[in-house]
Amino acid sequence: MLPLSTKDAKMKNLLFIFSLIMAQVLHAQEVTTSYFLIRHAEKADSSKDTNLSEKGLERAAKWDSILQNISFDAVYGTVYKRTQQTAQPTANRNHKDIIVYNHKDLDISKFKKETLGKNVLIVGHSNSIPGFVNALIGQSKYKEIDESVFGNLYLVVIKGDSITDYLLQF
Template sequence: MKKFLLLLTLLFLNISFAQSKTTTYYFIRHAEKVDSSQNPDLSEKGLKRAELWNKIFSEISFDEIYSTDYKRTLQTASPTATTKKIEVKIYNPKTLNIDSFKRETSGKKVLIVGHSNTTPKFVNDIINQNLFSDIEDATFGNLYIVTIIDGIISSQLLKLP
């Protein structure tokens, strides 16, 4: 009888875990740019950082990749998108509906490339908290990871060099 109850418990736990829905968001800021003009390209250092992000993300099976419609964000997303054979989707942080975005990306692994001010705000909107502030101008290595498992949200900030 004890073995039967144990087996039944393990089966129930296995079914429960199998039905869990996990959504994971990876947020980064664009890499270093050549100048402060309206829509600059990445600098040589920025192109190297974009390749570094590609290496960092090598073991992650992204379902979708999002970027704002600027050269620097698209060039940051491009190496990872090319490697993963994923078309980059354009988003506008000014018109983005968070609830719609969360519904459309539910259960997926998503990379989002933004800016020093839009990335922390986007993370805060996803986690429903005002936890993260704008990124310093000279900081390009922040990686925000947000995981939602059956509605339970956790977030972390990794600071890479």
């Protein structure tokens, strides 16, 4: 067997930690809701509603690979092609349609009620995902994502009145 590169070893460690977190979540007695939030992958150009680039399509497939052990009850994306294309591999694997949400007009209380007890993937934008996480946790903790960053995975777990959040960087 070939030795793992440093990058592969880091990824393996992150996935192990992620698996431990999810094991705790899945074995909870109370109703548990888990939100997985990511920014869309790399876009082809700077036009308003562009497709993903080749690198972006590869990243979308990689996100699905990273999340392959999670059974999603719902997959959300904004109306833009880049979020839809980022979410599509995971939606396909889970036999789900992508539910379009308006990141500029989100009723967080209604959203939480609609997704109660579910595992939910949410794909958005560098300027909206941190705000979405902040709304879910009820704190102003996360700042906008730098335009060059595409590897942040935010995990918000709500169990009863307890809210836990994580930021994993791939």
